[in-house]
Amino acid sequence: MSDMKQENINSTRFDIPPELQNQVAITTLDKIYNWGRRSSVWPLMFGLACCAMEMICTAASRYDLARFGMEIMRPSPRQADLMIVSGTVTKKMIPQIVRLYNQMPEPKYVLAMGACASGGGPFKEGYNVVSGVDRYIPVDVYVPGCPPTPQALLHGLITLQRKIDAQSIKDARWYRKEEIAEIPIPIYGPDIIDPRQIEIIKQQTRRQPGANGSRRSRSAGIVGR
Amino acid sequence: MTEQMTPSVEELARVDELTARFPEAVTPDTRKGYEGYIVKPENLIEVATYIRDEMGYDFLANLCGVDYLPEGKMEVVYNVFRTTGGRGLTFKVQTPREAASVPSLVPVYPGADFQERETWDLLGIRFEGHPDLRRILMWEGFNGHPLRKDWREPYFEEEGKPFKSRWPDGHVYRIEDKNPFANNVAYPEGFDPDQWEPENDAKLYESLRRSVKELYSDLDTEIIMVNMGPQHPSTHGVFRIAVALDGETVLALKPVMGYLHRNHEKIGERNTFLQNMPFTDRLDYLSSMSNNFGYALAVEKLMGIKPPERAEYLRVIMAELTRISNHIFAIGMFLNDLGAYFTPALYAIEERELILDIFEAVSGSRMMCNYFRFGGVARDLPEGVYDKIYKLVYDRLPRRIDELDLYLTNNEIVRSRTEGVGVLTPEQAIAFSEAGPVLRASGVPYDIRRADPYSIYDRFDFDVAVRYHGDTYDRYLIRIDEMRQSIRILQQAVRDLPEGPIQEGKPQYQVRVPAGEAYGRVEGPKGELGYYVVSNGKPNPWRYHVRAPSFINLNAYETMCVGNKIADVVAILGSIDIVLGETDR
Secondary structure, X not given: OHHHOHHHHOOOOOOOOHHXXXXXXXXXXXXXXXXXXXXXXXXXXXXXXXXXXXXXXXXXXXXXXXXXOOOOOEOOHHHOOEEEEEOOOEOOOHHHHHHXXXXXXXXXXXXXXXXXXXXXXXXXXXXXXXXXXXXXXXXXXXXXXXXXOHHHHHHHHHHHHHHHHOOOOOOOHHHOOXXXXXXXXXXXXXXXXXXXXXXXXXXXXXXXXXXXXOOOOOOOOXXXX | OHHHHOOOXXXXXXXXXXXXXXXXXXXXXXXXXXXXXXXXXXXXXXXHHHHHHOOOOOEEEEEEEEEEOOOOEEEXXXXXXXXXXXXXXXXXXXXXXXXXXXXXXXXOOOOHHHHHHHHHHHHOOEEEOOOXXXXXXXXXXXXXXXXXXXXXXXXXXXXXXXXOOOOOOOOOOOHHHHOOOOOOOOEEOOOOHHHOOOOOOHHHHHHHHHHHHHHOOOOOOOOEEEEEOOOOOOOOOOOEEEEEEEOOEEEEEEEEOOOOOOOHHHHHHHOOOOOHHHHHHOOOOOOHHHHHHHHHHHHHXXXXXXXXXXXXXXXXXXXXXXXXXXXXHHHHHHHHHHOOOOHHHHHHHHHXXXXXXXXXXXXXXXXXXXXXXXOEEOOOOOOOHHHHHHHHHHHHHHHHHHHHHHHXXXXXXHHHHHOOOOOOOHHHHHHOOOOOHHHHHOOOXXXXXXXXXXXXXXHOOOOOOOOOOOOHHHHHHHHHHHHHHHHHXXXXXXXXXXXXXXXXXXXXXXXXXXXXXEEEEEEEOOEEEEEEEEEOOOOOOOEEEXXXXXXXXXXXXXXXXOOOEHHHHHHHHXXXXXXXXXXXX
């Protein structure tokens, strides 16, 4: 509870009479609001691959995620604030990940754990691998490593806390009037289809063989290979 | 290699037996570096039945396809073994690349089920007579069969690494910039997204319904289809189970996988031989040392080299430590699945961390050790680590295993939840090609360390753990037993660890691997982990296939679950102990 100390909360330079200093704290709304949020981030219980093992170890006794108020991992996206994308994101899995993200209530954060989730990692060239989860959903913190050690993940989470600290209730995305648009869910096609890319796909596949400007594939009849 | 060159008397007799019995249908495989027989497709079932019933090769360990593009043919390779032990037998069947098709062996070896589906999915070889030939790793409607040699991934650069553009000049570019969609995708020419009907799992549900009918044709109740996963806390990762339920009773169950299909085999065929070593770490990411072991053995078999003594001992020490760390974690997670939420797992992870410390000290990484090299290991033990291992295996681990045993084994809830649940008979276990703890818990004392010893396992005094009920409880107990046996092996290996070099010859970045095929297998913590490697003398393997125990052990999952309650589905999966990195590869 170190951030509960008066110097952390009380910094609005109001003079509080000495006899009240243990009972009254004067602070900004942002500070108390962010302090509450950053100290109880509930991650989604959601493991993809190898990194999930390190995530489990981080939650276990030696590294003890509970110190940050984050030990309550919720299996339901409706109750989670943070999605730790812990592992390789595959094309077969990405529709489910996007759906989970859409189901999480605001404010929500995404932490890309490890090389695969950040950019494809060692498996990037694979035909079923998404080159980083940020192709589909916005990422707040990237943690490098393959897999990142628990210490690295903790550092990533502390970085996320700093990000939360810097936010303000005035311009928070989730208090604005306009509705936040959901991310369209990718479709299983001959290859994964990002609905936001449909126009480009049509344009490219409609082209006749040998048309200039397009990077022709070496295997016949396939665009992009 | 020496074994391959000088066949034993028994082997010569075997040659006679199979070719004499089927002179028309069976010919020995005479290609250089290859072994076994080539069977004509039309006689395959007959020959396989003979091999199983008359010759006693009752365990189909590995089934995989190979695309021989230059010769214009596909080959399906079967590696069969006797559960009584000894060396295996390899037979193959060939088919033209266009409209590739061979008879299904599911009627003879039910364990061929998933492996044939995988071969169909990735190589496009049809298995005639397969009861449920659907794609297994990719989704229905995916364009092409990715492991075919003329199929290229969207980020294709060259056939093999190291890529000329990068090495030796060191040009670096982003591969996305070469793709018209700036993404890892490719579509057929003329593809119109508006006309596309996405996959709706129709085939999956049809297959599920079909199995229900076969089992309970006389019942007229409302059947509920339930999907668990791929995002579910008890599926050990991104695994999906489609279940047909009558009330709470399971009528039929189909595992759905591929959500972590990371294309190990396609990437492995682009990599050089040594570059594959770190990728094997990421198969079963809880036991990377064992994965290294199997791959090193397969390639060493092709190269005809053997590591020096000290390296052999280090390998065994690391592999057995891996087994303990895997089993202890498996037990912790299994108890999680039973509902003992995280408390036993915390105890288990505590011990695992101590073993990971040793791995980190010797290899530099906690989980992805990348420690083995062809003909040795990467590094010697750093100072002080020997003492750490010594204390761990002589003092701490035996005590903590006893402690787990004391707290859990006779716990009333554990026993009532697991005893008599998910029973698998020995006959079923063999037929479904189950391996490792699942097989041994069903009363089949088959452990490759004893049945077909590799490395230096023939020097150690240990027992093959075996239990006889084949239920979930026995699959839990067998892991406790196996950890105790691993401790025994470790104590001997640590005591006898000799001094000396750790690498045969000079460490090499680019190894020369003679043309040929090899199947290397180890008793991994989850079961028989095999690598089928084909080399054509180039720096990259022509075929690199992983026989993944987590994947093949799921063959029996439906049989174990049917008739039990939905809550037991979770417990049974925990007792099989799968890791999705290996299941989906």
